[in-house]
Structures are given as structure tokens and as C-alpha cells.
Amino acid sequence: YAGEGAVRASLYTPLLTLPDNDSGLGEAAVRFALALSTEWDGQLYDNPSHLDRLSLKVSASTLTQEVWSSDDIGGTTLGAWTEIELSLAPWAGQTVQLTFTFDTVDDASNDHAGPRIDDLRIGHVCP
DSSP, X not given: OOSSXXXXXXXXXXXXXXXXXXXXXXXXXXXXXEEEEOTTTTSOOXXXXXXXXXXXXXXXXXXXXXXXXXXXXXXXOXXXXXXXXEEOGGGTTSEEEEEEEEEOOSSSSOOSOEEEEEEEEXXXXXX
């Protein structure tokens, strides 16, 4: 994401109807593989300005809620692939849209690979 100025990008899923938790198959969840390399590689993570931050939000109806951010993993995976799994139980049976957003906020130290997301799966987590 090296370039002039701050960088901000979003990735949206199409509208999805999540599985219902009452099916006996487990609760609704999302799982994805993440490789994240940012200015936090090899640094102590203290990020009150939200620099080089990846977030995942769930939108349902008119409400949007952040359910995960790279704050949870110290701002980086050092470029290594890591699997992230999150419950979507509060939205089970609802039509939602998931949004990943990466924002550098500033134009400093933007010479890393940034986020790579693969193998996005939405379904049930076995009980």
C-alpha cells in the first residue's frame, strides 16, 4: 500500500442470509485466513490513532457494528497466514453484509504488504 497519501480500502460481501442458530448445527460464524503486514511488524503495538488498522463490520438492517479489528492481534501477523473465527450468533437468521476496511490514516511507513484475506467462510460452527 505504498503510495502518496493515506490509503483506505474496503471489501464488501454481497447481502447474505446467515444460518439460524436453532438448527442444531451450531451457531452462525465467519472464518477467514489473514496475512497482515503493517508498520506494526516488529513494533510494540500502541495504536490510539488507529494507524494501519483492519476492521470487520457487520451491517444488518440500518445498524452496523464492528465485530473485529487488527487491534485483537497486535496490528500484524508479520505477513504469516492466521485463521480468524468470529461468532455471528447475534445476527443468526438475518440478512447481513460484512465489510472489511483497511485504513492507514496517515502517509507514514506505508511500505508494507498490508492485508491479504483468503478462504472466507460463513456458516455454522459445530457445537
